[in-house]
Structures are given as structure tokens and as C-alpha cells.
Amino acid sequence: MHFTAIQILTDFLYSAMWFVVLGCTHPRRFSRRTTLITLAIWFVFYLIVTRSITFMSELRVFLGFFSFFAISLILYADPWPRVLFTTAMICLLVFTNEIIGVALYFPPEALAGTPELLSTKGQILFYGPYLAVGALLFFLLYLFLNRYKFSLGKNDWLLFAVFPISQAFLMFGWLDAIRTTADESRVVFFIIAIAAAVIADVGIFLSVRHIAQRAQLKAENEQLALQVEAQEKHYADLTAQYESIRRMRHDIANHLNTMQSLLESSRSGEAAAYLSELKASAYDTTLGICENPIIDAFLHNKIEWAKTNGVEIRARVSLRAGLSVSNVDLVRAFGNLLDNALEACAGIAGACVDLRCAQLNGCLVIRCANPVSGTPAGKSRRIPELDRGVGSRVLKDLAEKYDGSLKQERQEGTFRAELILNLHQNEGENP
Numbered sequence: 001m002h003f004t005a006i007q008i009l010t011d012f013l014y015s016a017m018w019f020v021v022l023g024c025t026h027p028r029r030f031s032r033r034t035t036l037i038t039l040a041i042w043f044v045f046y047l048i049v050t051r052s053i054t055f056m057s058e059l060r061v062f063l064g065f066f067s068f069f070a071i072s073l074i075l076y077a078d079p080w081p082r083v084l085f086t087t088a089m090i091c092l093l094v095f096t097n098e099i100i101g102v103a104l105y106f107p108p109e110a111l112a113g114t115p116e117l118l119s120t121k122g123q124i125l126f127y128g129p130y131l132a133v134g135a136l137l138f139f140l141l142y143l144f145l146n147r148y149k150f151s152l153g154k155n156d157w158l159l160f161a162v163f164p165i166s167q168a169f170l171m172f173g174w175l176d177a178i179r180t181t182a183d184e185s186r187v188v189f190f191i192i193a194i195a196a197a198v199i200a201d202v203g204i205f206l207s208v209r210h211i212a213q214r215a216q217l218k219a220e221n222e223q224l225a226l227q228v229e230a231q232e233k234h235y236a237d238l239t240a241q242y243e244s245i246r247r248m249r250h251d252i253a254n255h256l257n258t259m260q261s262l263l264e265s266s267r268s269g270e271a272a273a274y275l276s277e278l279k280a281s282a283y284d285t286t287l288g289i290c291e292n293p294i295i296d297a298f299l300h301n302k303i304e305w306a307k308t309n310g311v312e313i314r315a316r317v318s319l320r321a322g323l324s325v326s327n328v329d330l331v332r333a334f335g336n337l338l339d340n341a342l343e344a345c346a347g348i349a350g351a352c353v354d355l356r357c358a359q360l361n362g363c364l365v366i367r368c369a370n371p372v373s374g375t376p377a378g379k380s381r382r383i384p385e386l387d388r389g390v391g392s393r394v395l396k397d398l399a400e401k402y403d404g405s406l407k408q409e410r411q412e413g414t415f416r417a418e419l420i421l422n423l424h425q426n427e428g429e430n431p
Contacts (some may be wrong), residue, residue, distance in 0.1 A: 004116050008047065010127040015043055017138045018068070018090050025086055025145045026076035035075055042071045061172060065091055081157035085164075086145060092164040092201075093137045095171035096194050101130045103191060144202065160205065167197050290317040290357075294327040295334060299355075302338050311345045311353060313338070318358040324423050325364060329398055333366055333419055336394050341370035344415055348373060363404065364421040372415045395419055 019039060028035050046067055053060035072087045073080050105126060109117045118126060171194065262271035290296050295317070303313045319330075338355065345351035354369045392408070395417075399406040402421035409416055 004123065006120065006123045006127060007051075007116060010131060011047055011050075012043065013131055014134055015046065017134060021090060021138050021142050021145070022072055022076055022083075022086060024142055026078040026083055029075055029077040038071070038075060042067065079157065081155070081161060085157045085161040088161045088164040088168065089141055089145075089201075090138070091168045092171070092198075093134075093141055095168050096198070097130065097134045097137055099171065099190050099194060100133050103188070104129045104133070163201055163204065167201075289315055290319040292319045292321045292323075292327070292330070294321075295319055295330050298331055298334060302334075302342075306338075306342055306353070309342070310349075311342055311351045313353045313355060315355045316357075317355065319364075323364065325402060325421050329401070329421075332394055333398055333421070336392075337366065337368040337417055337419065340392070340417070341368050341415070344370050344372045359423065362423050364423055366419045366421075367416070368418075369414055369416045371413055372410060 023035075030038070046064060049067070050060055050064050053063070068091070069084065069087050072083055076083050107115075107118060107122060107126060109115055109122070115123065115126060171190075258274065259271055262268070262274065289299060299313075299315055299317065303315065306313045323330075325333075334355075334357075338353065341353045341355075345353065348371050351371050354367075356365075356367045358365060392406075395406050398404075398421065399419060402423075404420040404422050405418075406420075407416075407418045
């Protein structure tokens with residue numbers, strides 16, 4: 001096993017590009033220090049393996065990329081199909097870079113698998129363009145992965161990872177064919193084929209993104225349409241309640257005099273009956289639970305609907321109007337939290353959902369807790385184009401949009417969700 005300092009530096013820089021793309025696309029599972037130490041150990045292993053096995057052999061390629069897949073899945077915290085997709089795209093670009101490198105400069109020593117026999121100048125001429133093209137390709141991949149949001153499920157990510165993986169296998173065969181029988185026309189043909197494959201991949205993923213966006217927009221439009229209808233009913237209920245209160249103000253003196261007369265004449269039974277009658281005609285306590293009229297209308301409608309379906313919602317919401325969070329996003333937040341909770345409560349006798357919201361340390365904190373059955377039931381699709389779980393992805397998008405966080409956990413028969421949205425202010429109280 002023999003390799004030069006230039007080869008080690010090239011491998012290091014090239015591997016660093018891979019993990020810069022991964023680190024900018026997926027959150028780390030461990031601390032930065034632990035991640036860097038693990039990557040250093042992996043690089044030593046990778047260097048030894050790739051330099052101790054025959055150049056371009058199937059075993060060398062398999063072990064190198066298998067270790068890359070494994071370390072990526074260990075270090076990054078996104079769902080494994082999504083990390084697998086990113087690593088597959090990186091592998092696709094590696095082979096793309098190799099074939100472009102053949103077209104640019106591939107001396108006989110490199111074709112023979114002994115680039116260490118090149119002079120220092122020859123190695124710089126060989127590895128320099130290779131690194132430059134690789135940097136450009138990985139930068140374009142970074143822009144693609146981080147410019148767009150793909151609201152896809154695990155199965156979708158796994159399905160689309162098959163495309164770059166299969167293309168990488170094909171390119172490995174092309175590269176081996178070029179190495180054994182170098183031919184300029186064949187190199188040009190392969191580069192054109194690679195460009196077509198990459199364009200096809202990008203087109204497929206953008207199409208899926210548009211489908212996901214349309215499906216999510218359709219769901220949100222349906223929710224907002226229901227919200228407009230709920231607001232109309234809410235304002236009608238409020239008007240009726242305020243009119244009732246206005247009439248009661250005129251009658252309050254008569255009610256008090258009646259109660260006083262009944263009690264002074266020791267007719268406490270009749271006084272209690274009269275008081276019960278007054279309480280029965282009291283205003284609806286689900287109206288006016290928060291200062292924001294839009295959210296008040298939405299919550300009133302949800303609470304009434306849940307009550308008719310045998311689920312109690314205990315809401316303690318401190319939410320004033322005019323927050324930096326838009327009313328549309330607030331409806332999305334409360335709507336998805338309550339929809340998920342009410343769906344989980346289906347079939348649970350006496351189920352109760354606890355909803356709390358308040359401002360705390362410059363953030364809006366929304367907490368929702370609900371009972372869950374012992375075994376989660378299978379879920380069908382609400383929208384044909386998307387897997388179930390769109391609600392959770394909407395909540396994650398809101399947390400990201402407002403520099404907040406989403407925490408969900410299931411413990412001892414209770415599911416709890418906490419959504420934190422940054423308000424960029426310092427006032428608040430404990431929820």
C-alpha cells in the first residue's frame with residue numbers, strides 16, 4: 001500500500017465535500033466534536049481500504065461506498081430514507097466527476113491504477129481539475145437539496161433514492177469501460193448520457209415537489225374554507241350572546257330582588273330552583289376564550305364539534321391579537337394539533353384533549369395532550385398524492401419558519417405535542 005501526500009490531501013478534501021453537503025442538509029445526531037472525531041476515524045478506515053484493494057475493483061467500490069452510507073446514517077438524524085437519498089445523489093456525482101475527469105485529463109498511469117507513479121506536477125494536473133469539478137458538482141447538489149422543501153414520506157424518499165443508486169451502478173460500468181478502452185467518442189457519449197440522467201432526476205423530484213405542494217395547498221384551502229364558515233357562525237353566536245347579556249343587565253335588579261325575597265322568606269328550595277334556571281340560560285363558555293377573534297372562532301367551532309363527537313377539549317389559551325405569527329399560520333398550528341389529537345381519541349371513551357397556549361420568553365408555546373390507544377391503528381391517506389403525517393410536516397415547517405421547535409412524544413398512554421414559535425419579543429407568561 002503506497003500513496004503520496006497529494007493523494008491523501010485529495011481524498012481528504014473530496015471526502016470533506018461529501019460531509020459538508022450532508023451537514024448542511026441534515027441535522028447532526030451528536031455534538032460537533034463527536035461528529036468530527038467519528039469522521040476522522042472513518043476517513044482513516046476509508047483511506048486504508050481504498051488504497052489496499054485493486055484500483056476500480058468491485059470490492060473496493062463496494063466497501064468504500066458501503067462505509068460512506070453507514071457512517072452517514074449513523075451521524076445524521078433525519079429519517080434514514082432521506083439521508084440515503086442524499087448519499088445516493090453524492091455517489092452519483094462521484095461517478096459523474098470521474099467520467100468528466102477522464103474527458104479532461106486521465107494519464108496512462110491513472111488508467112493503469114497507479115497515479116502515485118505520476119510526478120508531483122502530473123499529480124497536481126490530474127487531481128486539480130478533478131477537485132474543481134467535484135466542488136462545482138457538490139455545490140450544485142447543495143443548492144438543489146436546500147433550496148426546495150420536499151414534503152415526502154419515508155417510502156417516497158426510499159423510492160427516489162433508487163434512481164441515483166441505479167444510475168451510479170451504471171456509471172461504474174461505464175467508467176470501467178472507459179478505463180480499459182479509452183475512446184474520446186465514448187467519453188463524450190457517456191457525458192451526454194450523464195447530463196440527461198441528472199436532468200431527469202431533477203425533473204422528477206421537482207414534479208413530486210409540485211404535487212406535494214398542490215396537495216398540501218388543497219388541504220389548507222379546505223381548512224380555511226371551513227374556518228370562514230366557522231367564523232360566520234361564531235360571530236352570530238357572539239351577537240346572540242351579547243344581546244342576551246344586554247337584556248340581562250336590565251333584568252339583573254329584578255333577579256336579585258327575587259332571590260332576596262325568596263331567601264328572606266326562608267324559601268331556599270325555590271331560590272335554588274330559580275338560581276338553577278338562571279344558570280341554565282347563561283352564556284356559552286366556549287366563546288371568548290382568547291382575545292384573538294380569528295382563533296377564538298376557530299377554537300369555538302372545534303370544541304363544539306368535538307363535544308358532539310364525545311370528546312372534551314379543555315382549552316386554556318392566552319393569545320392576543322396582533323402577534324408576529326400570522327392568523328393563517330395560527331389556524332394551521334391549532335388545526336393540525338387538534339386534528340391529530342381528535343383522530344387519536346376516536347374510539348376512546350371519555351377522551352379529553354388538554355390544549356394550552358401562552359407567551360413565554362418571547363415565544364408562543366402551544367401544548368396539546370391527548371390519550372392514545374395501546375396499539376396505533378393503520379392510517380389511510382387523506383390525500384391520494386401524500387402519505388399520512390402531512391399534519392406533522394406542516395407543524396415542522398411552521399417551527400422552522402418561526403425559528404422555533406416541535407417536540408412530540410408518547411408516554412404512558414398519552415401523546416404530547418409542544419410547538420414553539422419565536423415571536424422576537426421578551427414578554428410572556430408560563431403556559
